[in-house]
Every structure is written in structure tokens, then in C-alpha cells.
Amino acid sequence: MNLVERENQQHAEDFLGPTEAGIFTWVVESNLIFGDTLVASLFGLDPRQTVRGLPFESYFARVHEEDRAETKRLIKQAILDGQSYHAEHRLMDASGAYRWSVAMGRCFQNENSMPLFFSGIVYPIDQLGEASHEAQVDGSQTPP
Numbered sequence: 001m002n003l004v005e006r007e008n009q010q011h012a013e014d015f016l017g018p019t020e021a022g023i024f025t026w027v028v029e030s031n032l033i034f035g036d037t038l039v040a041s042l043f044g045l046d047p048r049q050t051v052r053g054l055p056f057e058s059y060f061a062r063v064h065e066e067d068r069a070e071t072k073r074l075i076k077q078a079i080l081d082g083q084s085y086h087a088e089h090r091l092m093d094a095s096g097a098y099r100w101s102v103a104m105g106r107c108f109q110n111e112n113s114m115p116l117f118f119s120g121i122v123y124p125i126d127q128l129g130e131a132s133h134e135a136q137v138d139g140s141q142t143p144p
Helices: 003-016 037-041 054-059 065-081 127-136
Strands: 022-027 032-035 086-091 098-109 117-126
Touching: 022 037, 022 086, 032 037, 032 054, 037 086, 037 117, 054 065, 065 086, 065 098, 086 117
Parallel strands: none
Antiparallel strands: 022 032, 022 117, 086 098, 098 117
16 A cells, blocks of 8 residues: 555544444354454453353443344344344443444344344444434434
């Protein structure tokens, strides 16, 4: 990558935030979610533990209280119908601060429609998320 490309990437990251997404897989039967270091950072969890798997509840407890009902509804719907999952919510990091993020994924089912794995990505959208949330509150815009 040349100097101009690096500067352009840095400007994009300054404006949009990190361009990387954290990757997670939830083994539904064992109720363990495995995540990479970005997932650990966004959820304020120990990265050594996230790569070895933590219970769903460890992650869900880090979702802002006001976002939990809708997040749970969307997860349940994705498990039931096997369709894609998309949620915008606030996550508590290790410092106790909340950051807006987007999670996208899908629940994979066996031939009997039983959920096996729920895999996806999560990434921060701090400034975009706050603008979207404010628009929802005042009714001027629907979420993306």
C-alpha cells in the first residue's frame, strides 16, 4: 500500500471508525459463543475467554438494557426461521462505556430444522448508530 492509499484509509477510519468486523459463532446446543479479539473488545470481555467460548448470557448481559428486548426478538426469529439476523444495539465495553454496533449473521439448522450454529459478524458504528437512533426517536427516519 502506498502513502496515498494509507492516508485515504486513515481518513476513512477517522470518519467511519475501524473497517474490521469481529467474527463470532454460537454453538446453540452447548450455548457457547466463540468470538475473536474484536468481539471481545466490543463486548468488554476477556479475549482469552472469548476464543475458548463463553455462554450466551455473558454476551447478552453486555447489551444495553433498552436494546435487549428487540435484540432477543431478532435472535429468536433468526433461530426459528433460519433467515438472516441484523441488529443495531449498544454494547458495554470493558470501561463501562456503551458503543453502538451492528451484528449480522444467520442460524444454521440441520435437516430437521433444529438450530446448530449461529455465525456472524459484529462491528462498531458509534457515530452512525447514534444518528440512526436519534432519527428513530424523533420519527424522522427508519433504521437502515
